[in-house]
Each structure stands twice: as structure tokens, then as C-alpha cells.
Amino acid sequence: MISERRIKPLPDEDSRDYWRALAEGRLDIQHCRDCGQRTWPPRPVCSKCFGENLQFNTVSGAGEIYSWIVVYRSTMPHMMPYVPYTLALVRLDEQHDIYIPGRLLGDAVAERGMRVRAVIEKIDDETGDLAWSPLSSANRA
Amino acid sequence: MAGSREQFPQGAAIAGIGCTEFSKASGVTPFKLATRAVKAAIADAGLEISDIDGLCTYGTNDSVSPNLLAQAFGITSLSFYLDQWMGGSVSMSIIGQAALAVSAGVADCVVCYRAINGRSGIRKNASGGPPARVPWDIQFKMPSGYMVPAQEMAMNARAHMLRYGTKHEDFGRIAVLSRTNALDNERAMMKGRPLTLEDYMASEWIAEPFHKLDCCLESDGAVAVVMTSADRASGLPHRPAIVQGAAWGGGINMANNGFSELAQSPARPIAQRLYASAGLRPSNIDFAELYDCFTYPVLSQLEGYGFAKEGGVPDMLKSGAFDRSGGVLPINTHGGLLSEAYIHGLNHVYEAVEQIRGDAGTRQVKKHDIALVTGQLGYVSGYSSAVILRGQ
Numbered sequence: 001m002i003s004e005r006r007i008k009p010l011p012d013e014d015s016r017d018y019w020r021a022l023a024e025g026r027l028d029i030q031h032c033r034d035c036g037q038r039t040w041p042p043r044p045v046c047s048k049c050f051g052e053n054l055q056f057n058t059v060s061g062a063g064e065i066y067s068w069i070v071v072y073r074s075t076m077p078h079m080m081p082y083v084p085y086t087l088a089l090v091r092l093d094e095q096h097d098i099y100i101p102g103r104l105l106g107d108a109v110a111e112r113g114m115r116v117r118a119v120i121e122k123i124d125d126e127t128g129d130l131a132w133s134p135l136s137s138a139n140r141a
Numbered sequence: 142m143a144g145s146r147e148q149f150p151q152g153a154a155i156a157g158i159g160c161t162e163f164s165k166a167s168g169v170t171p172f173k174l175a176t177r178a179v180k181a182a183i184a185d186a187g188l189e190i191s192d193i194d195g196l197c198t199y200g201t202n203d204s205v206s207p208n209l210l211a212q213a214f215g216i217t218s219l220s221f222y223l224d225q226w227m228g229g230s231v232s233m234s235i236i237g238q239a240a241l242a243v244s245a246g247v248a249d250c251v252v253c254y255r256a257i258n259g260r261s262g263i264r265k266n267a268s269g270g271p272p273a274r275v276p277w278d279i280q281f282k283m284p285s286g287y288m289v290p291a292q293e294m295a296m297n298a299r300a301h302m303l304r305y306g307t308k309h310e311d312f313g314r315i316a317v318l319s320r321t322n323a324l325d326n327e328r329a330m331m332k333g334r335p336l337t338l339e340d341y342m343a344s345e346w347i348a349e350p351f352h353k354l355d356c357c358l359e360s361d362g363a364v365a366v367v368m369t370s371a372d373r374a375s376g377l378p379h380r381p382a383i384v385q386g387a388a389w390g391g392g393i394n395m396a397n398n399g400f401s402e403l404a405q406s407p408a409r410p411i412a413q414r415l416y417a418s419a420g421l422r423p424s425n426i427d428f429a430e431l432y433d434c435f436t437y438p439v440l441s442q443l444e445g446y447g448f449a450k451e452g453g454v455p456d457m458l459k460s461g462a463f464d465r466s467g468g469v470l471p472i473n474t475h476g477g478l479l480s481e482a483y484i485h486g487l488n489h490v491y492e493a494v495e496q497i498r499g500d501a502g503t504r505q506v507k508k509h510d511i512a513l514v515t516g517q518l519g520y521v522s523g524y525s526s527a528v529i530l531r532g533q
Contacts, residue, residue, distance in 0.1 A: 009280045041281040067303070067403060069295040070349035071286065079286030084346070087287055089296055089403075099403075101287040101296075112303050129284040 009127045017056045018042045022128025027118045028056035029094065038095040061118035062135065063090040066099060068110040079103075086110050088132050105133045149237075149418035152244035154374035154381035154533060157186025157367035158491045163330050163482030166261040167361035175205040175256035176213060178363035182252060186367040187378045190214050193367075195221035195242060195251030197235040200485065201228045202263040205256050221248035229432050229478075229517035232486030233526035236514075237387030239368045240528075249369060255487040256363035264359060276522065290434060290521050291356055295348040297520060298437035300403035302350060305452030307440070309350060313341035314458040315436040316354045316479060322465050323476025325503045328488075330358055331480040355436040357478035364487040366494065371533065381533040382497045385511070386419025388412075389526035391519070407519030408445025411527055415513075416447075419529040423447035426529070427508040428496060429470060430489035432515045433477040442518050443472075446527075471506045489514050490530075497532040 011019040018041070021028035030039040030046075033055060037048035045052055068088040074080050086104040091097075104110055105119060115135040122128050159181025161167070161174050175198075183190060193216055196207035207222035221242040225231045232255070239251040282288060301307050320336035323329035336354065344354040374381035388411050416422055423446060431442045440454045448470055449457055457463065465471045475481045475492040482488055493512040495501045501509075512530045519525035 009284060015280065041278055067296045067299045069292055069299060069351075070346065071292060072346040072349065074286050074288075076283065076286040076288055084349075087285055087292065087296075087348075101282055102285045123284075131285070 008123065011126055014044050015042045016126075019127040021056060021058070022120055022130060023122050023125055025120045025122070025128070026058045027061045027120060027130060029059050029092070029098070030054045031057040038098060040092075040098045040100065059092065059094045061120075063092045063100070063116060063118075065089070065104075065110050065112060065114040065116060065132075066091045067112070068104065088116065090116055090132055100130065103131045105131050108134045147418075148420055149384070149386045150241065150244035151383055151385055152371055153240035153368050154371045154383045155366050155490070155494050155530065156369050156374040156377045156379065156381055157182040157184070157188065158365070158494050159183070159185055160328065160364045160484070160488065160491055161362050163328055163360050163362040163484065163488075165330070165359070165361060167258055171203045171256040171258050171262065171363070172205045172209065172213070174258070174361070174363035175210055175254055175365070178256065178365040179210065179214075179252050179254050182254075182365035182367045185379070186369070188250060188367060188369075190216070192250045193252055194218055195239060195248035197221075197223040197225070197239050197251060197253045198255055199223075199225035199227060199231045199235050200255065200257065201226065203258055210254075221251055227522050227524055229434055229486040230519065230522050230524035231389065231526055232432070232489075232516040233387065233514060233528045234389035234516065234524070236366070236368075236384065236490060236528050237389055237526065240384035240387060243368055243370055249373070251368045252365050253368065253487070253490075254363060254365035255485045257485055258361045259483055259485070260359040261361050289348075291351055292348045294435045294437055294520055295351040297403045297441070298350050298435075301437065301441070304404040307452070307455060309342065309352075310338060311440065311455040311458060312350070312355055312436040313338050314455075315433070315439045316341050318458070318463060319433060319473050319477045319479040322474055322504065323480035326475050326481060329476045329481040330360060331476060351435060351437075357434050357483045358480070360482040360484060362482055362484050362488075364484045364491050366487070366490050375533060380498045382494045382512075382530040383533050384528055385531040386415050386421065386529040387527070388415035388418055389516075389524070390414070391523055391525070406441040406445030408442045408515070408525060408527075411519065411525045412446045415527045415529060421511070421529060425511055426470065426513045427511045428474060428493075428506045429472045429513040430474065430477070430493050430515070431472055431513075432486050432489065432517045433473055433479050434483070434517060436479065438518050438520070439472065442515055445518060446513060446515070465504065465506060474501065474504050474506055486516050493530055497530060
């Protein structure tokens with residue numbers, strides 16, 4: 001389902017493990033071994049205690065839609081085939097100040113609080129993509 | 142100490158303004174646009190190029206660096222410069238920083254400028270060419286195609302609609318207000334082209350809840366303003382516009398952990414510091430030029446800068462509170478980025494200074510001593526900036 005992708009993520013030392021996890025089908029979020037805070041997007045330091053004692057842990061991938069838009073005009077070649085598509089901003093169950101954007105799969109009309117789960121798609125060996133699928137729906141990527 | 146709440150040093154004033162024609166195809170380079178606007182601003186101030194010892198600009202797409210302009214103008218004694226990376230969010234930070242430099246005596250005459258072929262050259266977000274530098278956090282949005290500011294601000298607009306029942310028509314009234322103010326503005330790309338709420342509602346979706354007419358123009362053009370000491374400015378041809386207060390710094394964005402309510406105005410923290418720096422309150426502001434890359438940010442800033450309670454803007458728009466004639470707080474008196482031109486926000490300063498001088502012709506607002514001029518309110522990059530200008 002992934003079409004031409006002229007713009008790709010650019011993994012670096014801080015984000016490499018995040019992108020590789022997506023390539024391998026997991027949503028991994030930075031977790032602070034010292035204070036327990038989760039940080040997204042991946043950064044060199046914890047967003048709470050600012051330490052470097054971070055590890056990537058796989059999260060449930062479940063969350064709820066907080067806000068959404070319907071994209072009718074995209075500047076991204078790899079998304080143009082889907083237009084119009086719903087782009088949802090999802091609050092992760094594990095930590096409610098983490099909002100992750102992604103395309104909402106299926107035909108469901110988005111609403112605040114809609115339960116969704118992450119659907120991971122491989123881009124290449126080093127990177128992957130993330131979309132959201134309604135939990136109540138049988139829809140699969 | 143995390144941030145001073147001291148009064149802003151008020152020793153600097155804007156003494157000259159200049160601009161080029163605003164269009165969709167300038168036919169010249171941003172470099173040439175910059176030279177034209179800068180020369181116009183210096184002439185307007187009654188100064189010479191040889192008086193200039195500071196140059197400040199900002200930009201994300203095409204731009205012209207201060208060193209290139211200094212070379213072109215033979216300025217060999219450049220003593221202050223700023224080439225601020227980022228867009229409308231930092232547009233007023235260069236005004237604030239130039240005022241600091243002048244107030245501190247680091248430079249005597251600083252020109253702040255922005256030159257952009259935003260339509261015919263490098264359009265925003267890679268649709269017309271690669272950006273010079275890609276923000277690091279973009280990589281976490283681009284897999285979903287969550288790339289352009291229209292999308293991010295529409296996401297926040299949706300949050301406001303969900304929380305306060307804000308409607309499409311409320312955004313539409315901002316588009317109509319802006320267009321109405323552009324109708325008699327010689328500089329405006331939308332001069333003489335009226336817009337109704339029905340036109341707005343019928344315009345195509347870009348990123349629902351944003352219609353095309355929620356989005357600002359794409360423009361070619363340049364604006365420049367000359368800043369010098371308040372003392373020196375008082376001996377120059379025009380009424381000086383003192384930089385009474387300025388604030389710039391961090392707003393909020395999606396990538397900030399610890400933030401939980403996207404309907405809240407990210408302008409609020411900047412607003413509090415701005416008013417403190419100026420020793421003023423919202424009720425002291427005579428008119429406001431609010432950064433309007435899209436309609437919703439105007440609504441959010443009216444809340445964040447203390448002109449309306451949360452959720453209160455729609456009723457005030459309906460009652461004409463922000464109209465240029467008869468409103469308690471005229472806003473975007475030239476048509477703004479939505480209907481004058483998108484010169485990355487610096488055209489707001491041009492208009493504010495013209496109003497303060499009383500030179501705005503048919504657009505002139507009655508009370509025109511104190512102006513609030515804002516940059517982008519804090520979305521996308523997380524930066525924001527604003528100034529308060531006061532007629533001497």
C-alpha cells in the first residue's frame with residue numbers, strides 16, 4: 001500500500017532505533033530508565049529529567065484520536081494517491097502528552113476519543129511507517 | 142533566572158519603511174527585491190545607505206543574507222547582523238533584536254528586511270524546490286504526509302471546534318474581514334476583489350477544516366524597515382514608531398511533551414511577557430496586525446493576547462468588534478497575509494507604522510498610537526514572537 005516515496009525519514013544516532021523498530025513492525029518509544037518518562041519524538045535526552053539513560057521499549061500501539069484533519073491537497077508524492085484521506089493525531093495510551101500523527105485507515109469517520117491501534121508498515125530495512133486503524137473495525141492494512 | 146520580566150529598553154524606533162510591489166511573479170531575484178525595499182525604506186527615513194550599520198533578516202525558503210546585501214551596498218562597517226533561520230514565527234524577533242542592538246548602542250541604523258519569491262521561486266514545503274534546511278522534527282511527521290503548516294494549524298483548529306463549538310463560518314468571518322480591509326489597499330494583491338461568506342464556504346477544501354480561503358496568499362515581494370535610536374528618529378521626517386515592547390521565544394507544538402490541550406492558544410506565554418515588557422495591557426492596544434498565515438491563528442491570537450475570552454471570538458466577530466471602522470480593536474487593517482500578501486509577516490510592520498503615522502489614507506484607523514504586531518503564534522517550530530509599537 002505504500003507508493004512512491006520520494007521523501008524518506010533520515011535516521012540519525014538518536015532516531016535510528018525508532019525507525020528500525022518500525023521497519024521490523026514495532027512501535028518503540030523512548031523510555032527513561034531513571035524517571036520512567038516516555039519521550040517522543042526520540043531525542044538525545046529524556047523530556048522530564050533530561051538524562052541520557054534512555055532505552056526504546058515497545059508500546060501497545062493503542063490510543064485514541066484527539067484531533068484530525070482531512071487532507072485534500074498533499075505536497076507529498078507518496079500520499080497523493082490517498083487524497084482525500086483522514087490524518088489523525090492520536091494520544092498514546094501509555095502517556096497522554098504524546099501525540100503521534102498518522103493516516104486513518106478504512107472508511108470510518110474520525111471522532112474525538114475513537115479507539116485506534118498502530119498499523120506498522122515497512123518502508124525499507126531501516127525505516128517504517130505508521131498508520132492508525134480503528135480498533136472496533138475489522139479493517140486491516 | 143528563567144526569563145526577565147523587566148521593561149524592554151525603549152530606545153529604538155522605526156523611522157523608515159519600504160516595500161516592493163507584491164505579486165505572484167516578481168520577475169526579479171529575491172536579492173533585487175531586497176535591494177529595492179531596503180533602498181525605499183532608507184529613503185523614507187531620510188537617511189543614506191552610508192548611515193546603515195546593521196542588517197537583519199530571517200527565512201526558511203528563498204532569502205538574501207545580510208552579508209550579500211552589505212557587499213552590494215558597500216557597507217564595510219556592518220556592526221550588527223542577524224540571519225535568523227525560520228519563518229513567520231520569528232518575524233518579530235528580528236524587530237525585537239534590532240531594537241535591542243540600537244538601544245544598547247551596538248548599531249546606529251539597522252534595516253530589518255524580508256525578500257521572498259514565495260510563489261514564483263521556492264514555494265513552502267518543497268512543492269517548488271528543496272528547502273534550504275529541513276527542520277529535524279519534520280522526519281517524524283512526513284511519513285504520514287503531515288508536512289505543511291496548513292495541516293498542523295487545521296489540526297489545532299479542529300481541537301478548538303471540538304472544545305468550544307467553533308464553526309467553519311467563524312473562520313470564514315476572519316477571511317471576509319481580511320479581504321474587506323484589502324479592498325482599498327493599493328499594495329494588496331486582493332485589492333478590489335470582494336469576498337462573501339458564501340464564497341468562503343464554497344471554496345475548495347485544502348485540509349478540512351481549512352478551505353482554500355482559510356489559507357494566506359503565496360507572494361513575491363520584499364519589505365524593509367529602518368530602525369534607529371528614538372532620539373535620532375525624532376529628527377527624521379516621519380513620526381517615529383518606538384519599539385515599546387518585544388517578546389520572542391518558545392511556544393508549543395506537537396512534539397513538546399507535557400502539553401495536553403491543543404485548543405489553548407500558544408500565544409499566551411509570549412503575550413504575557415510582551416505586555417510586561419511594554420508596561421501595557423490588552424486594553425491599551427489601539428489596533429493589531431496579527432500573523433494570519435491561516436484564519437484560525439487569528440482567532441487563537443485574539444484569545445492568547447487577551448482580547449477575548451476562550452471561545453468568545455465568534456460572537457465578537459459577528460458584532461464587528463474587530464472591524465477596521467467602528468471596531469473596538471481593528472485588526473489586519475491592510476488585509477494581512479490572507480489578502481494583502483505573504484511577505485512572511487514583515488508587511489504587518491509596514492502597515493502598523495503607516496497607521497501609527499496617520500498615513501494609511503482610507504484605511505486609517507481612528508486610534509492609532511499603539512499597535513500590536515505579531516509573528517506566527519507558536520505552532521510548527523514552537524517559536525513565536527511579537528512587538529508593541531508606539532507612536533512617539
